[in-house]
Amino acid sequence: MNKKTLQDLDVNGKKVFCRVDFNVPMKNGEVTDDTRIRAALPTIEHLLEKGAVVILASHLGRPKGEVIEELRLDPVAERLSDLLGKEVVKTDTVYGKEVNEALSQVSNGDVVLIENVRFDPGEEKNDPSLIQAFADMADLYINDAFGTAHRAHASTTGVAEKLPAATGFLMEKEIEVLGKALENPDRPFTAIIGGAKVKDKINVIDHLLDKVDNLIIGGGLAYTFVKAQGYEIGKSLLEEDKIELAKDFMQKAQDKGVRFVMPEDVVVADDFSEEANTKIVDIEEIPADWEALDIGPATREKYNQIVKDSKLVIWNGPMGVFEYNAFAGGTRAVAESLAGTEGYTVIGGGDSAAAVEKLGFADDMDHVSTGGGASLEFMEGKVLPGVKALDDK
Numbered sequence: 104m105n106k107k108t109l110q111d112l113d114v115n116g117k118k119v120f121c122r123v124d125f126n127v128p129m130k131n132g133e134v135t136d137d138t139r140i141r142a143a144l145p146t147i148e149h150l151l152e153k154g155a156v157v158i159l160a161s162h163l164g165r166p167k168g169e170v171i172e173e174l175r176l177d178p179v180a181e182r183l184s185d186l187l188g189k190e191v192v193k194t195d196t197v198y199g200k201e202v203n204e205a206l207s208q209v210s211n212g213d214v215v216l217i218e219n220v221r222f223d224p225g226e227e228k229n230d231p232s233l234i235q236a237f238a239d240m241a242d243l244y245i246n247d248a249f250g251t252a253h254r255a256h257a258s259t260t261g262v263a264e265k266l267p268a269a270t271g272f273l274m275e276k277e278i279e280v281l282g283k284a285l286e287n288p289d290r291p292f293t294a295i296i297g298g299a300k301v302k303d304k305i306n307v308i309d310h311l312l313d314k315v316d317n318l319i320i321g322g323g324l325a326y327t328f329v330k331a332q333g334y335e336i337g338k339s340l341l342e343e344d345k346i347e348l349a350k351d352f353m354q355k356a357q358d359k360g361v362r363f364v365m366p367e368d369v370v371v372a373d374d375f376s377e378e379a380n381t382k383i384v385d386i387e388e389i390p391a392d393w394e395a396l397d398i399g400p401a402t403r404e405k406y407n408q409i410v411k412d413s414k415l416v417i418w419n420g421p422m423g424v425f426e427y428n429a430f431a432g433g434t435r436a437v438a439e440s441l442a443g444t445e446g447y448t449v450i451g452g453g454d455s456a457a458a459v460e461k462l463g464f465a466d467d468m469d470h471v472s473t474g475g476g477a478s479l480e481f482m483e484g485k486v487l488p489g490v491k492a493l494d495d496k
């Protein structure tokens with residue numbers, strides 16, 4: 104990467120404005136998964152060890168420029184404080200008098216977490232006055248928020264133009280791992296794409312067809328492709344206006360010699376619920392009133408073989424409705440295959456990462472990305488604005 108990194112900056116005695124992605128799942132005012140907070144610790148700890156004042160900034164949820172009490176960052180500050188083993192000064196505002204006072208009272212090696220930056224309408228608008236307020240707080244800027252690197256906001260791009268700006272360690276690692284995987288892949292290179300967001304993922308599929316040896320399709324988005332092959336899919340998820348594109352992709356795969364791998368059998372249900380009646384059917388036999396909610400056992404075995412023979416596997420999106428036990432088997436099987444393969448494994452996407460975490464396989468993967476949308480846009484070949492805005496080496 105040709106961008107400056109944390110190692111290139113002398114941070115001793117400096118105030119460092121550090122954008123992190125602490126957009127973590129919460130329930131009843133408690134952080135339920137602190138993966139993203141832990142992922143930012145190497146950067147924060149490095150800054151503290153080197154004697155910087157660390158000013159952390161993050162969004163949480165989508166408050167759209169208003170103060171939403173449930174989206175305050177206090178529970179995050181508490182968890183961060185536990186993880187760091189030191190006090191984190193949390194302000195109730197994003198900038199202004201309270202923040203300035205807090206900053207005048209802290210010393211080198213202290214941490215301040217300002218309030219949810221999306222409480223200010225200027226954040227998402229990349230507003231000049233908010234950018235200036237951020238720049239006035241600090242001497243240097245670090246972006247370690249890979250999960251938000253696809254957003255051009257005041258705290259992710261605007262302020263980077265105003266201060267010496269570099270990547271944090273998490274950002275650096277994400278870009279390096281995902282970049283290396285895509286630029287110079289070990290082969291056979293297999294991508295497994297699942298989930299439900301057909302529209303979001305269709306461009307990634309197009310881009311991946313230029314890179315991979317095997318493209319495996321699963322999850323809800325498989326059925327638009329199954330339909331494109333001419334099979335009936337009952338009530339399964341369908342993006343009608345993407346059928347033609349799905350046909351184009353299958354043709355492109357054939358032209359390029361990419362193996363395009365689709366489900367052979369599926370678990371169908373007579374209702375979208377945990378209690379639904381279910382059965383396993385061949386792909387060409389999905390009953391009209393049923394919907395396919397998971398890949399079947401023959402498909403799992405086929406995917407397993409391909410994963411086993413791959414040197415590099417990228418996985419984005421669950422294979423079925425894994426939130427219900429009855430339809431979690433396909434996702435579990437693929438997670439197990441990735442956990443067991445000798446090839447290098449990369450997981451991207453919020454739900455895939457959550458599934459791998461929930462099923463207990465996170466530690467067996469080589470890289471679990473902290474970015475969902477960000478990793479997808481990266482894989483599409485886009486330059487992420489949060490990275491572009493940083494200083495070149």
Ligand SMILES: Nc1ncnc2c1ncn2[C@@H]1O[C@H](COP(=O)(O)OP(=O)(O)O)[C@@H](O)[C@H]1O
Nearest residue numbers: 298299300322323396420423424452453454455
């Ligand atoms: N066959 C299916 N039918 C309907 N929804 C599905 C199916 N398979 C997976 N899903 C749903 O896809 C969702 C995840 O999709 P998506 O957001 O695209 O994944 P990710 O966040 O990993 O990128 C999950 O909530 C899951 O229940």
Ligand SMILES: O=C(OP(=O)(O)O)[C@H](O)COP(=O)(O)O
Nearest residue numbers: 124126250251453474475476477
């Ligand atoms: O959680 C995030 O995105 P993700 O669910 O795609 O990983 C990021 O924090 C970005 O949040 P946003 O999609 O509200 O800009």
